[in-house]
Amino acid sequence: MKLISGLAFAAICLVAPLSSVQAQDLTGLDVTSDAFTKSELTRDQIEAAIRALPDGKILDLSGKSLNGIDLSKLDLRRVKLQSARINKANFKDADLEGVVLDQAWALNSDFSGANLKGASLFASQFGGGKFDGANFANALVAADFSNASIKNATFDGANLSADEKNQSMGLMRGAFKSATLDGSSFKGANMARVMMEFASLKGTDLSGANLRKGEFAATDFTGANVAGANFDGADLNSARIGNMKNAESAKNMDKAKNRDRANVN
Template structure:
């Protein structure tokens, strides 16, 4: 009886700590990614290009196309410019978006699972509740972007996330703990200088040689993450979970802030 009660309490605690993970998993369980609604496109590349070209211009001459809710999965849209556009709820599952531009675009609740965004630019884009599991973002520019997306298993090797905000919005929790989720993501050689990772989920993330200088890691989850040779100068580790994390050298750790206030530091792995 006591064992069952303890197990129930642990399960409830996990749900309260990571409700966004539960919400994300429930969403994927209820969606058939192979259904026509998710796996097909209602437009051709030529039609997308025409829509982008016909989009209205603002005073600065910048176009902002409206592709809200459009089905654009498994197309080749590489190199296109969606900057400033409304792409909320759009579906880009398995779509090739290599070198495409999404600067300042609204991609809230869009679907980019398995999308190829290699060398794409998403500077200052809005990625709230976006599904980006296993997306390929090697060399992509997400600097200054607002990200509460699920990037679990995504490849961000050499990506630029300087000044990006992946923190939880503690003012609006009606939908659970919306935050950047980078569980098991590959961030080797990525630039996260000055990024806000407060309460972000980086469990088991690969962060070898990543630049985490001046990052806010307040209460972030870095359990099991690999921080080998990472630049942590000025990074704030207040409340950061470091259970089983592989830490960099003592010299690198000496440049951090509030490492003594991290959680489970005694369970972290030290370099040999």
């Protein structure tokens, strides 16, 4: 689909996005400023703009400040949110299938029950957010979810891995340090080099997932289904692995790092 270029949406589309470096680094940024705490638009304005979209066009909200806005239950599939500042925003049960959220700031936002199938979340900040029941199936999830609640979410077929051939911005990958992922599904997901230190993966479905070189120090795998999961080079230092399900059919468990330091009780 093509971006809107008409005068009707000029005010919405002219704001330049944040740089990719800023999207991963808080240094030097004033996250208490209006740009990170207030909204330039209202829900009504965004709904009206979506309704007025011509066929084949999308509403480009790249770089906009939409902090604290309530967009819950809206169909946002024709909206682009690259580099948008959507901190403490409400996207609960919103439809964001295929939406570009690259380099977005969404600290402490609520995406519970949101549909993010096939969405692009590259170098984005979702720390402290709520994603319980969200659907990330087949999405690109190279974003920071530190301290987030992501219970009973779906990541089936998603790509959480690092693109080792294109790392001019550093090692961008799914980062879930101290996140709660209990009951979530990662069937067939690419989780190579994922960061999940101190995360809770209780009761998750990791069947067929690629965990190669993932960082799982002190991660709790209690009750996780690891049938066919690839642990080649995964760091299990102090991880709780004693009560994993189908561990006998996991791949390359003998090649995992620090397995001798894992908690098997």
